[in-house]
Amino acid sequence: MQITEKKVSVISGGLCAVEGVEANGIHTGFKAQDKDLALIYFPDGATVTGVFTRNKVKAHSVLYDMKMIKAYTDFKAILVNSGNANACNGLNGEEDVQSMTSAVAQKLNIDAHEVLVSSTGVIGEPMNLKPFYAGLESLVGGLNTAGSTSAAEAIMTTDTVPKELSFETEIGGETIHFGAIIKGAGMIHPNMGTMLSYIVTDAGLSQNALNTALKSAADDSFNVMTIDGDTSTNDTVLLASTNKVMLDESYLDEFTAVLTAMCQQLSQMIARDAEGATKFVTVKVVNAATKSDAVSVAKTVATSSLVKTAVYGQDANWGRVIMAIGNSDAETLNPNAITIKFASGEGEVLVCHEGLAVPFDEGRAFNILSNTDVEIFIDLNTGDYSGEVWTCDMSVDYVKINADYRS
């Protein structure tokens, strides 16, 4: 994974940093009091693509969006509610998706098939659409080109901060903008941490090209981030282009590089705000025999509860790291070639060299791991491939948050 060398400026505005995007977020009644309904509106339309959860149990909104994006290329609105996942609700769940998209379309005076929808919250709880209908006037009426933050707030669950990001860059001699909101890793009322992200750009590309770029960017960002190894029924990333700046497809690689950098920053925002997390952890694997070996090792280390609790305890417990490496699906592993370091802004400490313990200063190692950003560096010494996965530590608060009764 490499951060693009393209010059990118971080700008303000979130979603609305892109021309042709209005947004709003309000409280209706899916949650007790916080904002729970967001609307992203493209008055002149947008070409949209998406990547969705790989969980075999998918929420009704996910199934709907997948179908619509297959059938259509352009859309005008994305509606998102938090507080109810609308998953496992049977025919009622499907009907609720239809009712929600139709109602929004009517208010916006557009076609129902121009509306996409996402949900996050409790699974298997019937949707109560009354407060939704009651709030619709205010939701649509309040759409504006400074509404990104309110939309970011309305998609939060146990996220502790709203998350937005916007970029400006130059591609093919044109100034291109990107804006995004994201939420994830939270649960107070909901049953699991759903990741939802909405990314907009003015770079005009076909739906196919956008899809190629998004899949590639997601593989190098959202798909190499793990909080607890569980994938929700509702995960959704939508990429919308308002087509204000038409881009030749020969610039697709450049576009993908910037999109990837953006998705990487968005992913890291999620891991940093994960449930109970006290540390952001990068697991970096180098010199693997294949790319898939590198990623497999990094993911196995990043999902090991024993590794994550050790990091929480600031314990340079490399025995757990090598144990996790050995449990990975990597096909080429030589235990006697593995080298492990722990690193952070405080420095780095070599703890295992070619499969053997290296005497190290425990006080210094503890100090390195006391940083809030730590890296577990693994050299497999079996080839030329590398991979990186982002995660967080596992704290006492993680268990407390998730053992909390739903209601």
Add this chain to the structure above:
Amino acid sequence: MQITEKKVSVISGGLCAVEGVEANGIHTGFKAQDKDLALIYFPDGATVTGVFTRNKVKAHSVLYDMKMIKAYTDFKAILVNSGNANACNGLNGEEDVQSMTSAVAQKLNIDAHEVLVSSTGVIGEPMNLKPFYAGLESLVGGLNTAGSTSAAEAIMTTDTVPKELSFETEIGGETIHFGAIIKGAGMIHPNMGTMLSYIVTDAGLSQNALNTALKSAADDSFNVMTIDGDTSTNDTVLLASTNKVMLDESYLDEFTAVLTAMCQQLSQMIARDAEGATKFVTVKVVNAATKSDAVSVAKTVATSSLVKTAVYGQDANWGRVIMAIGNSDAETLNPNAITIKFASGEGEVLVCHEGLAVPFDEGRAFNILSNTDVEIFIDLNTGDYSGEVWTCDMSVDYVKINADYRS
């Protein structure tokens, strides 16, 4: 998985319930003060087979035992130390295995190749054999036919109780005995919970037959138990027959059934005494399309941190269960056919019927989950196969125990 219908009586004596088995356990110096060295001795020899960790990083003792069991069928002693895993110690680790087996062989006046060895404890820490040599006289001198409990104590790490089991049964008209000690799921000093189990029987069978029986029994017991999804570098199960009662191989299925029942009880002892565990959890999957689908679903549910923290919180949070089901590798899954119940000695509660929420009494569900033995029952409604996996809940203490600094 079915418990054998064979009549089995639980008897006392542990390992030494079997004729031809002596044992002892003492403190030497691998641990600060507790017993840390066990010896199981077969004066007339025993046919031994084993199953070992699938972790690609294997301890020196594991590699040694695998090699010896391939080369020889009969052994006279099994030496086990706790407090140091002798893993990732390079050539020194290999030499220490040789030194330990040679020293024990000399004291017992047997050949070095008649000794097997296991270790459990910290990874990558050089072995200090001085206290071991100093204790050897007392270890061997104290061998006796009532020494099973002291051996069970000497292989403990954070286990809170020593674990022994012995059975008597009749096979082919002969009275057959089984004895075992087991440890696991503990860590104070060590880096991970290693599972070690030693099972003895007087039923005389070839090493091949014993191996067939042990593999089958392990698949239906140790391999369907999960504490935290991590597999140690040292896991070892040895099965030894003192051949006091020769058994025709036509009785192998009967023998396997009793051995399986024994291994199932041993596994459950581990899950009940797991780190920080407050509950023993059975995940039972029925009506799967294939055996592998059933086991995959049960394992994915049993290893989900979100499911395990919900059980700890006594929350009938079936949304997390269906999320985990959807994340399994099962090939045939129909989300609209899945039925989920929670059950315990307090009764059972249906929470999801054919993919849809069922209204239920939350107070009653909480009461059912307040039991220390709970079952998550999953009906996939796609076939005729079933599978069961045992685990425990994930508590605040699990994180506290594992975040504790090694030293």
